[in-house]
Amino acid sequence: MPYIRVPKGWEMPERLATPEDIYMNRRKFLKAMGFAGAGLVVGCAGERPADGKEAGGRSLARAAPEGIYPAERNPAYTLDRALTDEAVAARYNNFYEFSPVKEQVWRLVDRFETRPWTVEVKGLVEAPRVYDVDDLLRRMPLEERLYRFRCVEAWAMAVPWTGFPFKALIDEVQPRPSAKYVRMVTFLRPDQAPGQVEQHWYPWPYYEGLTIEEAMNELTLLVTGIYGHELPKQHGAPVRLIVPWKYGYKSIKSIVSIEFTHRRPPTFWNDAVPHEYDFWSNVDPGVPHPRWSQATERLIDTGKRVPTQRYNGYADYVAHLYA
Numbered sequence: 001m002p003y004i005r006v007p008k009g010w011e012m013p014e015r016l017a018t019p020e021d022i023y024m025n026r027r028k029f030l031k032a033m034g035f036a037g038a039g040l041v042v043g044c045a046g047e048r049p050a051d052g053k054e055a056g057g058r059s060l061a062r063a064a065p066e067g068i069y070p071a072e073r074n075p076a077y078t079l080d081r082a083l084t085d086e087a088v089a090a091r092y093n094n095f096y097e098f099s100p101v102k103e104q105v106w107r108l109v110d111r112f113e114t115r116p117w118t119v120e121v122k123g124l125v126e127a128p129r130v131y132d133v134d135d136l137l138r139r140m141p142l143e144e145r146l147y148r149f150r151c152v153e154a155w156a157m158a159v160p161w162t163g164f165p166f167k168a169l170i171d172e173v174q175p176r177p178s179a180k181y182v183r184m185v186t187f188l189r190p191d192q193a194p195g196q197v198e199q200h201w202y203p204w205p206y207y208e209g210l211t212i213e214e215a216m217n218e219l220t221l222l223v224t225g226i227y228g229h230e231l232p233k234q235h236g237a238p239v240r241l242i243v244p245w246k247y248g249y250k251s252i253k254s255i256v257s258i259e260f261t262h263r264r265p266p267t268f269w270n271d272a273v274p275h276e277y278d279f280w281s282n283v284d285p286g287v288p289h290p291r292w293s294q295a296t297e298r299l300i301d302t303g304k305r306v307p308t309q310r311y312n313g314y315a316d317y318v319a320h321l322y323a
């Protein structure tokens with residue numbers, strides 16, 4: 001059994017105390033009774049006064065702690081292209097848990113609850129632990145970085161992410177020498193994510209994996225913010241992965257668990273369509289997708305086409321991993 005941090009009374013959400021499936025069933029029961037959600041909102045009410053500062057009708061219980069954003073920009077990671085228009089990036093998303101239609105995702109995330117949120121770190125580590133995402137936000141070395149981002153579907157963007165190196169978390173849990181891979185999993189909440197119901201043929205919940213060397217590379221981030229504020233739900237709130245030299249589907253959103261393993265973990269898109277998506281998925285303009293060329297990419301805000309670069313332009317950081 002992994003170590004579970006004992007939360008203070010006021011921050012004790014039911015999902016820390018009960019397994020996810022019991023929690024889900026209980027929620028369904030409460031919903032039928034007309035009580036769903038009440039416990040979660042009350043659970044956080046003591047942390048922040050209802051001072052009316054929150055704009056846009058957003059629940060206080062769902063916001064990141066104050067004073068986190070914007071984080072200082074790390075000038076070591078700059079771009080050779082303009083930043084993508086924020087509003088375009090926020091309305092053109094791949095997040096199949098909600099919809100396979102990129103332009104629809106942002107409209108369908110309302111019911112998705114991103115607070116409270118825990119990430120369980122387990123497997124071949126000396127110090128397994130369940131993290132509360134706000135504890136990570138307060139303790140980890142948050143910084144902003146400008147990265148290119150390349151989807152396997154040949155669209156691309158360039159955005160300022162806020163996050164911390166995955167390595168900072170890995171160092172804290174101390175992987176054993178036998179740990180060779182990291183497996184990450186997204187939430188399973190069909191009552192909040194319509195795509196998990198409508199696309200019942202996919203092997204939910206979404207899962208991804210990296211080698212330990214990839215996960216510890218300086219480019220690999222656990223991301224909680226974008227454009228100087230917390231991640232909107234459609235970008236993978238409250239915490240997602242960003243591996244900028246790989247096709248976008250490796251950058252798993254809304255992570256609930258991270259497991260260190262000896263064997264290479266299976267990955268969602270490789271299991272779903274094995275002849276189109278492999279484990280490595282490094283951006284490579286010379287290797288076409290079975291259904292389209294990868295030589296160029298389309299910038300989502302201007303529509304301009306530009307050449308795709310090997311490792312998405314990050315060869316200096318990562319080529320040695322594949323020598």
Ligand SMILES: Nc1nc2c(c(=O)[nH]1)N[C@H]1C(S)=C(S)[C@@H](COP(=O)(O)O)O[C@H]1N2
Nearest residue numbers: 093094095096151186206235248249251253
């Ligand atoms: N859980 C989850 N993570 C995911 C996906 C998804 O459908 N579910 N889509 C991936 C794909 S294909 C891409 S291109 C990026 C898109 O990230 P964005 O919407 O923030 O631009 O998220 C990746 N992470």
Ligand SMILES: [Mo]
Nearest residue numbers: 151152248249
């Ligand atoms: Mo993608």
